[in-house]
Amino acid sequence: xxxxxxxxxxxxxxxxxxxxxxxxxxxxxxxxxxxxxxxxxxxxxxxxxxxxxxxxxxxxxxxxxxxxxxxxxxxxxxxxxxxxxxxxxxxxxxxxxxxxxxxxxxxxxxxxxxxxxxxxxxxxxxxxxxxxxxxxxxxxxxxxxxxxxxxxxxxxxxxxxxxxxxxxxxxxxxxxxxxxxxxxxxxxxxxxxxxxxxxxxxxxxxxxxxxxxxxxxxxxxxxxxx
Numbered sequence: 001x002x003x004x005x006x007x008x009x010x011x012x013x014x015x016x017x018x019x020x021x022x023x024x025x026x027x028x029x030x031x032x033x034x035x036x037x038x039x040x041x042x043x044x045x046x047x048x049x050x051x052x053x054x055x056x057x058x059x060x061x062x063x064x065x066x067x068x069x070x071x072x073x074x075x076x077x078x079x080x081x082x083x084x085x086x087x088x089x090x091x092x093x094x095x096x097x098x099x100x101x102x103x104x105x106x107x108x109x110x111x112x113x114x115x116x117x118x119x120x121x122x123x124x125x126x127x128x129x130x131x132x133x134x135x136x137x138x139x140x141x142x143x144x145x146x147x148x149x150x151x152x153x154x155x156x157x158x159x160x161x162x163x164x165x166x167x168x169x170x171x172x173x174x175x176x177x178x179x180x181x182x183x184x185x186x187x188x189x190x191x192x193x194x195x196x197x198x199x200x201x202x203x204x205x206x207x208x209x210x211x212x213x214x215x216x217x218x219x220x221x222x223x224x225x226x
Contacts, residue, residue, distance in 0.1 A: 023164045026093060027120050030100035040104035040114060047105070054109045061109075062208035065102035069095060070201035095200060099127050102204065103211040111218030112150055121160045122150035122215075127167050129203075130210040136166065146214050 033039025038046070047057035047064075103126050104114045112119050125133065126146040136142035142162070144152075149159065 023124055023167060024120075026096045027100050027104075027124055030097045031104045031114055031120070031123075033101075040101045041108055043101060044105040044108045048109065058106050058109050058212060061102060061105045062205075062212070065098055065208065066201050066204045069098050069204040070198070095203075096127065099204065099207050100124070102208055103127065103215075106208070106211040107150070107215040110215045112215060116150075117155045117160070118152050119150045121155070121163055122146040124160075124167055125149055125163045126211055126214060127207065128170050129206055130213070132170060142166070147216070150215070 029037075029039075031040045033042055043061065044057065047060050048054060051057040051060055100123055103123050107119065107123060108114050112122075114120065114123065123146070128136070133142065133145060137145070144159070149156075149163075
């Protein structure tokens with residue numbers, strides 16, 4: 001079995017442009033959706049209607065996506081995903097779609113324009129998770145946070161390409177690590193079958209918490225600027 005690093009290298013080794021193209025397909029699909037899979041804006045609107053308050057809707061969105069990510073088979077049967085030419089294994093693509101939709105829905109409810117390319121780059125960056133973003137910044141391989149990207153004065157295509165490469169490698173690495181964990185415990189009765197669900201659910205929980213901390217309400221940013 002290939003290592004997590006080898007899988008990541010394979011996915012990003014072709015060209016940075018291809019990496020960016022794959023991520024854009026995933027991000028666009030997760031935000032816009034299609035006839036069988038409501039995108040982030042539609043999901044956020046429904047939760048807001050159900051809950052009647054933005055923060056309650058955000059909590060519900062995160063909890064729902066944790067459940068989705070934990071559900072066996074869900075991420076490989078997302079409506080419309082089978083026809084999306086992302087060129088990634090279905091489980092990686094499915095988890096990526098769920099992660100982006102959740103993060104984008106949180107950002108949307110906090111007042112960000114998720115049709116803006118700056119914001120979409122920020123959503124993509126947030127998929128790395130807080131620990132990874134901090135590590136990359138500390139190492140000098142990244143110089144900014146998702147919030148800074150979302151609120152930057154102009155769109156930076158070079159930064160978008162860098163983010164795409166980092167996220168593609170991270171997605172593949174996480175999936176490789178999960179598959180290794182499943183292989184180790186799959187012979188243990190009543191345990192092996194739940195490892196994948198637990199790993200996916202825990203990852204989604206962490207990303208949801210990060211999105212809530214990172215994408216503060218735009219109204220708060222406006223008041224600070226004033």
